[in-house]
Amino acid sequence: MQSYPATVRPPADAIGTLSIIVGVIALLIFIGVEGALVFAIWRYRASRHLGGEAATFERNRRLEIAWTAAPALILAVIFILTLGTMAEINGAGVPAAMRITATGHQWWWEFSYGGVKTANELHIPVGTPIDLEVSSADVIHSFWVPDLGPKKDMLPGVTNRLRLLAPRAGSYEGQCAEFCGIEHAWMRIRVVAQSQTEFDAWLRTQAEPRTTSDTKAEQILLANICVSCHTIRGTTAAGTAGPDLTHVGGRATLGAGVIPNDVASMRAWLADPQRYKPGALMPSVPLSNTDLDALANYLVSLK
Ligand code: HEC
Ligand SMILES: [Cu+2]
CATH class of the missing domain: 2.60.40.420 (Cupredoxins -  blue copper proteins)
Structure with missing residues (x-):
């Protein structure tokens, strides 16, 4: 039920692209270094240099600068690409259409839609970028619905922001991802992603006081x-x-x-x-x- 997802989701796309770029750079370096090594072993093998003196080598400023600068440059490029990917995961450039507050409790979740409170089941509209503002009422919890986005720690007294985006309607399972006491394993999250109309109707109901005939x-x-x-x-x-x-x-x-x-x-x-x-x-x-x-x-x- 809660396996690492095979479904495509927005942050996975960005991370996937980055890892391919880093992989290709690493592959090119690997081919270059191993190629030079194999070439040197073959070219300077002992049978070709019987009785020869070992070459000595002293100071080559250009070479030293080159092998310092090249890796620094490669790392700088990867660093910048990583910053870009991190910003994308956090939803930079795409304004949140909605804000919801999530508070971790031992051992349940409180969700607040501008003061309208509910628990354990987070309803969101499909395809809408949502900023979930997470914190905790007691110990450290961690909000994690793998299909919808990365983990985010919920800390008492601190508000962290998590960008959520449900690509399609349905229910998504999640779980507290930071050990928070004896019932940590029974701190499940259920996210229900529904069409805007269904969501609006749901929220209207939630905002009403209870109705009972009993x-x-x-x-x-x-x-x-x-x-x-x-x-x-x-x-x-x-x-x-x-x-x-x-x-x-x-x-x-x-x-x-x-x-x-x-x-x-x-x-x-x-x-x-x-x-x-x-x-x-x-x-x-x-x-x-x-x-x-x-x-x-x-x-x-x-x-
Ligand atoms: C000392 C505080 C306390 C008292 C008293 C208490 N509850 Fe609870 N109740 C809780 C907590 C905390 C939870 C969440 C438990 C969890 O999921 O870990 C809970 C959960 C529930 C739930 C499940 C809600 C959900 O969405 O999962 C129901 C229903 C409920 N209580 C009804 C009652 C009723 C009825 C009474 C009185 C007979 C009562 N409670 C007395 C603290 C209390
Ligand atoms: Cu927890």
Whole structure:
């Protein structure tokens, strides 16, 4: 699922071209040096110079300057080409059409679209250059979706910028790429690239407060400790230690990829999150069976 991609993506093109140029330069140098070596071995072999004196050689300023300057020049050319490629990977010259903030948490992702928050599933429009501004709420994480671009470290107190571009619609898998504690391996990213119309509709939904007809189940949640860690816009729940749950039902998975998102899994997660993600920063909250059923149905219905 997360193999190094064979698909063509914008930064891979630029890096590929650069490595071919560097490869050709290295090949020419190899042929030159090995050719001279073979020639010297053949030309000055012992059988041709029986009894001859070994040649001595002292100072040749021109030669010394040449063999210092030539490699320096070659390296300078490669350096400049590399700078160009790095700028291209970072999206230089192509202005970002959109800015999204990504914050790493132990062990989930928060995405913010100008204040509209969601978790673990990053939606983006296809073919649109996006600047993802990444940082961390706790330890160092690293955002990495191999099909879409390079890795970028997420550091507490620092904002790094990562250029993302989805070449075609679909979902792309990613993963935290910097060991960040016990559940590091279950810190998956799912990027959903969709057409501009689909994306706009999705974002409009995300920006709305929750819609529910099940206010009874909602009351159970609001009366519980859940509110100190989770936000559900439209209610009094305004905690920020865990993922925003306003539209949790619209996500494909729970716990950053650890289980699918359906009523049965939701119930199982609420009953004992530690069973699926041992060490995760959500405690097992004691709830009755009827409360669990009600909460699971309610949460999955928050699309
Ligand atoms: C101490 C803080 C805390 C409390 C209390 C808490 N949670 Fe959580 N919750 C979290 C954290 C942190 C996560 C993310 C876990 C992870 O993926 O590593 C989470 C994840 C979740 C998720 C999965 C969200 C997703 O998109 O993956 C749901 C649903 C959820 N909590 C519901 C609840 C409910 C309902 C309650 C009350 C019964 C509750 N939580 C109590 C901190 C808390
Ligand atoms: Cu991490």
